[in-house]
Amino acid sequence: MATFDTIDDLPADKRVLVRLDLNSPIEDGEPQDNRRFERHAETVRELAEAGHRVALMAHQGRPGRDDFTSLSGHAEILADHVDRDVAFVADTYGDEALEAIDALGAGEVLLLENTRMCDDELPEESPEKKAETEFVQTLAPHFDAYVNDAYSAAHRKHASLVGFPLVLPSYAGRVMETEYEANTAIATREFDGPVTMVVGGTKATDVIGVMDALDDRVDRFLLGGVAGELFLRAAGHPVGHDVSGLDLFDEQWAENRELIESVLDERGDAIRLATDLAYEGTDGDRAEVAVDDIGEKETGYLDVGSETVAAYEPAIRESDAVFVKGALGVFEDERFADGTVGVLEAIAETDCFSVVGGGDTSRAIEMYGLDEGDFSHVSIAGGAYIRALTGEPLPAVEVLEAAAGRR
Numbered sequence: 214m215a216t217f218d219t220i221d222d223l224p225a226d227k228r229v230l231v232r233l234d235l236n237s238p239i240e241d242g243e244p245q246d247n248r249r250f251e252r253h254a255e256t257v258r259e260l261a262e263a264g265h266r267v268a269l270m271a272h273q274g275r276p277g278r279d280d281f282t283s284l285s286g287h288a289e290i291l292a293d294h295v296d297r298d299v300a301f302v303a304d305t306y307g308d309e310a311l312e313a314i315d316a317l318g319a320g321e322v323l324l325l326e327n328t329r330m331c332d333d334e335l336p337e338e339s340p341e342k343k344a345e346t347e348f349v350q351t352l353a354p355h356f357d358a359y360v361n362d363a364y365s366a367a368h369r370k371h372a373s374l375v376g377f378p379l380v381l382p383s384y385a386g387r388v389m390e391t392e393y394e395a396n397t398a399i400a401t402r403e404f405d406g407p408v409t410m411v412v413g414g415t416k417a418t419d420v421i422g423v424m425d426a427l428d429d430r431v432d433r434f435l436l437g438g439v440a441g442e443l444f445l446r447a448a449g450h451p452v453g454h455d456v457s458g459l460d461l462f463d464e465q466w467a468e469n470r471e472l473i474e475s476v477l478d479e480r481g482d483a484i485r486l487a488t489d490l491a492y493e494g495t496d497g498d499r500a501e502v503a504v505d506d507i508g509e510k511e512t513g514y515l516d517v518g519s520e521t522v523a524a525y526e527p528a529i530r531e532s533d534a535v536f537v538k539g540a541l542g543v544f545e546d547e548r549f550a551d552g553t554v555g556v557l558e559a560i561a562e563t564d565c566f567s568v569v570g571g572g573d574t575s576r577a578i579e580m581y582g583l584d585e586g587d588f589s590h591v592s593i594a595g596g597a598y599i600r601a602l603t604g605e606p607l608p609a610v611e612v613l614e615a616a617a618g619r620r
């Protein structure tokens with residue numbers, strides 16, 4: 214049972230600062246609609262309909278990456294889901310933002326600019342330090358309450374996530390509440406048969422530590438995506454290097470090499486690696502190569518190959534529980550969706566307990582016409598949900614709980 218207050222406990226007619234997680238796939242510079250908008254819209258609508266003045270904070274991407282953009286497009290998508298205007302101000306806590314916040318009327322909604330454009334936001338520090346930042350100290354006096362709905366970012370100690378509960382009465386939004394309950398329940402659940410985790414995506418650093426911490430709670434890991442290539446690299450294959458402008462591999466390799474090698478050493482029997490990989494052939498079609506035939510690293514691999522998919526599917530069918538974190542390939546491109554979709558289809562056809570997590574990965578469900586009802590839980594959280602599986606506390610949840618304890 215969560216020990217934080219929720220928006221059911223929020224007194225009427227307040228100026229409320231709300232943290233959402235609208236971090237989304239970006240295509241041609243534009244955010245793509247996904248279930249994060251739909252799910253957070255419930256909290257925003259409820260607060261606006263209750264007559265609160267609602268200012269929203271959220272982040273997009275990471276500085277230096279292609280997905281680091283303004284939130285102006287996010288405001289439009291969110292407005293469609295909330296079914297009311299969502300104003301946008303290209304400022305987070307400067308004069309322009311404060312003016313727009315102070316001008317909010319009852320039931321009005323305003324989205325502030327990407328929190329990660331502020332220097333105070335990102336360095337991971339204690340909640341006490343974050344509460345002292347100019348970011349928190351400037352915004353807080355303009356509000357009566359803080360609502361955190363960003364469960365999927367709750368593993369980060371950023372100012373907008375851990376600073377405000379020390380200085381404002383604080384509450385969990387609907388997404389925070391439901392994701393917390395679902396993911397905490399999963400962490401304590403026992404399974405009779407094999408437990409499988411599908412590990413892919415781009416955030417290898419997030420998943421490798423969790424693989425280590427999950428220890429023997431997971432019987433086998435099926436690997437793909439960036440993490441999968443880094444494990445292949447550790448196993449001596451010439452893959453998992455940055456080629457042609459990609460910067461997904463080498464930095465994460467340097468950061469995790471020792472851990473990957475020790476996980477491979479200790480849990481090697483439980484780890485299944487791709488035996489073939491897919492890439493873009495010279496004619497633009499999908500081409501495949503056996504991992505053992507890759508002589509040197511000269512191309513980017515964008516999916517696991519068909520032999521690998523055929524080996525992963527039966528492993529899923531005989532599992533009692535399957536957890537998915539991260540896509541096995543660049544499924545947004547149909548040519549490289551086979552791994553991700555093959556695994557999701559096998560789960561959907563199987564009567565196992567299943568969780569699909571991650572803002573990007575869960576999007577594959579609707580993109581490829583799968584039915585959400587065929588999965589036990591589709592989480593909009595990736596890194597936060599797999600950390601919850603290890604029982605590791607989430608800093609942004611801890612400060613909400615501490616805030617409730619002080620009231």
Ligand SMILES: Nc1ncnc2c1ncn2[C@@H]1O[C@H](COP(=O)(O)OP(=O)(O)O)[C@@H](O)[C@H]1O
Pocket residue numbers: 413414415416417437438439461514515516538539540541542543544545570571572573574575594595596
């Ligand atoms: N081999 C690969 N190279 C580049 N990107 C990949 C590869 N495999 C998977 N991806 C990308 O990983 C993304 C999901 O990664 P990640 O952000 O870690 O997961 P999530 O947001 O679902 O938690 C997908 O959008 C997919 O395009």
Ligand SMILES: O=C(OP(=O)(O)O)[C@H](O)COP(=O)(O)O
Pocket residue numbers: 234236274275365366369416419570571572573593594595596597
């Ligand atoms: O999308 C997110 O996490 P996820 O990819 O683990 O689901 C969150 O917004 C956290 O983003 P971050 O991993 O850049 O801190």
